[in-house]
Amino acid sequence: MKDWLVEIRRRIHMHPELGFEEVETSKFVSEWLEKFGLQVKRGWANTGVVGLLQGRGSGKTVAIRADMDALPLDEVNPVPYASKIKGKMHACGHDAHVAILLGVAKFFMPMKDQVRGNIKWIFQPAEEGGGGGRIMVEEGVLENPNVDAIFGAHVFPFLPYGKVGVYEREGLAATDRFTIKMIGKGGHAASPHVTKDPILATGHLITQIHSIVSRNINPLESGVITVGKVIGGTAFNIIPDEVELLGTVRSLNPQVREELKSKLEQVVQGVARSFGMNYQFDFEYGYPVLINDLKMTELVISACSKGIGKENVEVVKPSMGGEDFAYYLEKVPGSFFRLGCRNEEKGIIHPYHSSLFDIDEEVLPFGVEMFVRIIDQYLGLNIA
Ligand SMILES: [Zn+2]
Numbered sequence: 001m002k003d004w005l006v007e008i009r010r011r012i013h014m015h016p017e018l019g020f021e022e023v024e025t026s027k028f029v030s031e032w033l034e035k036f037g038l039q040v041k042r043g044w045a046n047t048g049v050v051g052l053l054q055g056r057g058s059g060k061t062v063a064i065r066a067d068m069d070a071l072p073l074d075e076v077n078p079v080p081y082a083s084k085i086k087g088k089m090h091a092c093g094h095d096a097h098v099a100i101l102l103g104v105a106k107f108f109m110p111m112k113d114q115v116r117g118n119i120k121w122i123f124q125p126a127e128e129g130g131g132g133g134r135i136m137v138e139e140g141v142l143e144n145p146n147v148d149a150i151f152g153a154h155v156f157p158f159l160p161y162g163k164v165g166v167y168e169r170e171g172l173a174a175t176d177r178f179t180i181k182m183i184g185k186g187g188h189a190a191s192p193h194v195t196k197d198p199i200l201a202t203g204h205l206i207t208q209i210h211s212i213v214s215r216n217i218n219p220l221e222s223g224v225i226t227v228g229k230v231i232g233g234t235a236f237n238i239i240p241d242e243v244e245l246l247g248t249v250r251s252l253n254p255q256v257r258e259e260l261k262s263k264l265e266q267v268v269q270g271v272a273r274s275f276g277m278n279y280q281f282d283f284e285y286g287y288p289v290l291i292n293d294l295k296m297t298e299l300v301i302s303a304c305s306k307g308i309g310k311e312n313v314e315v316v317k318p319s320m321g322g323e324d325f326a327y328y329l330e331k332v333p334g335s336f337f338r339l340g341c342r343n344e345e346k347g348i349i350h351p352y353h354s355s356l357f358d359i360d361e362e363v364l365p366f367g368v369e370m371f372v373r374i375i376d377q378y379l380g381l382n383i384a
């Protein structure tokens with residue numbers, strides 16, 4: 001199947017589309033699913049597609065999911081299949097996820113009669129911040145038939161090709177964001193005494209923000225607060241009226257999440273008061289923590305080990321990145337795992353979201369095999 005998978009992946013790679021705009025990708029996916037004889041429903045969360053294989057007799061329903069969106073950056077890889085669209089690139093490997101799931105559909109096509117239970121293919125839009133997964137869950141993608149378990153994978157540039165990484169429980173962080181405004185009183189740079197300088201206050205604030213995790217969170221828990229953007233001022237001799245800060249808060253459990261939020265506001269309030277100025281604090285909840293079901297993770301370990309040996313399945317540490325697969329896992333048990341796609345010899349070493357990101361395409365048939373083995377074991381088909 002490898003040549004076919006490479007062709008599929010490259011075609012999607014050359015035509016990247018951003019979140020909720022995956023019109024062509026979605027059409028392409030639906031056409032293949034229809035060709036494979038699956039029941040296809042389009043229009044989920046705008047561009048999402050769902051395929052269903054209804055097996056013989058009654059049994060469980062297992063779902064697998066791929067994300068379809070690309071990122072807003074220019075590809076600089078000197079490869080013949082580089083992005084043809086300026087400013088857009090599949091720099092997170094979602095092209096590979098789509099190809100792998102289509103490969104699983106192609107695999108099951110000639111053996112539909114051997115499937116007991118149902119297999120559902122979920123192709124979602126907008127994983128990169130848009131929360132396409134949340135919308136599909138709200139629209140009922142886990143119903144009709146009800147999904148008993150769900151599995152998803154992400155290519156992983158930190159593990160070599162041929163290896164699978166699993167998260168026992170927590171896999172990815174809750175990803176919240178904040179906007180803070182320090183509202184002072186502007187004036188001449190030479191007369192600070194008649195102003196309230198929000199730049200000085202922001203300097204103190206940033207330092208204090210960085211003590212929140214280190215002095216408030218149990219060292220055995222995880223948390224990150226990053227101030228990623230500071231906007232303020234117009235000229236060297238003007239004290240501005242206000243300064244804005246944007247940042248992100250990451251955590252792996254709900255208590256830490258709430259604690260970070262309330263400490264952050266407390267610090268903003270304290271610093272603003274100490275400088276006699278006002279503030280605005282906006283906190284926006286993003287993706288929840290991705291939590292795998294331990295039993296489903298054990299199933300992934302066992303099913304993948306059958307194909308590649310226990311030594312090639314590694315338990316990996318959680319990442320403070322985020323993943324909207326978390327929304328599916330809030331509703332049904334399942335497991336999200338990693339497919340190594342790094343190959344130092346081929347120079348495939350760049351991280352996600354880099355303009356040089358690429359995958360070792362051997363991961364495509366490899367990924368198909370892993371999903372087939374997981375489905376096989378979950379539904380008890382004994383075909384793998
Ligand atoms: Zn990404």
Ligand SMILES: [Zn+2]
Nearest residue numbers: 092094127154
């Ligand atoms: Zn991704």
